[in-house]
Amino acid sequence: MHAVSPAESAADVRRLIPLQVGALTAPQIALLLTHLPVDVTFVDEHDEVRFYSATKERIFDRQPAIIGRKVQQCHPPASIHRVQRILDDFSNRRRDTAEFWIQSGGPESQGGKFLHIRYFALRDEQGNYRGTLEVTQDVTAIRNLEGRTTPAGGRGLGYTPLLATITEGAAGWPSAGRPATARPAVRGPDGRSTFLQRQACPCGSKMTSMWQSAQSKRSW
Numbered sequence: 001m002h003a004v005s006p007a008e009s010a011a012d013v014r015r016l017i018p019l020q021v022g023a024l025t026a027p028q029i030a031l032l033l034t035h036l037p038v039d040v041t042f043v044d045e046h047d048e049v050r051f052y053s054a055t056k057e058r059i060f061d062r063q064p065a066i067i068g069r070k071v072q073q074c075h076p077p078a079s080i081h082r083v084q085r086i087l088d089d090f091s092n093r094r095r096d097t098a099e100f101w102i103q104s105g106g107p108e109s110q111g112g113k114f115l116h117i118r119y120f121a122l123r124d125e126q127g128n129y130r131g132t133l134e135v136t137q138d139v140t141a142i143r144n145l146e147g148r149t150t151p152a153g154g155r156g157l158g159y160t161p162l163l164a165t166i167t168e169g170a171a172g173w174p175s176a177g178r179p180a181t182a183r184p185a186v187r188g189p190d191g192r193s194t195f196l197q198r199q200a201c202p203c204g205s206k207m208t209s210m211w212q213s214a215q216s217k218r219s220w
Helices: 008-014 027-034 078-089 208-216
Strands: 037-042 049-052 096-102 113-123 129-138 182-185 193-197
Touching: 078 113, 078 129
Parallel strands: none
Antiparallel strands: 037 049, 037 129, 096 113, 113 129, 182 193
């Protein structure tokens, strides 16, 4: 049997894994998952726990021993029926999402946390059920946000524009050196209008998807 040399092992670490968009190494994927501001747990189509993000401040404790275990065995008996109902609904296409929110540790004024827990059915391109993703987030601080914070640190009221100062070139695409061209206003949650403008992209991309996304948000 061929022994893996240190050089081969290092090459494996550096090997890019093709993704739907872009490519990352395994260590890069691990870094992304452990630095997300949410906890994630993945359960496959056989109801077996396959992954959980080992973030520094996990909300719900997880141990490596749960990997490969049926998810029903990882919940208190009183909640198993709720878990099973979500899994059954997902696998039978009755719904694609489920969510709960709970107050943990007492009132927020006394150090308690407001937790948002969401479940997403994962389906492949053919629509086949491939598992469930659990996403848990401490939204206590988010619920207390007010006003607006800009990237420069300024504060104020109103809606932050999706796209910043933008220039438009020939054929309607962004390029440097031409005056910025305002686009139709997007009405934010506070009722105010924000004019979006196209932005020149340093990498040469035409930013089509971003502009279409901005246009699609014109109705709140």
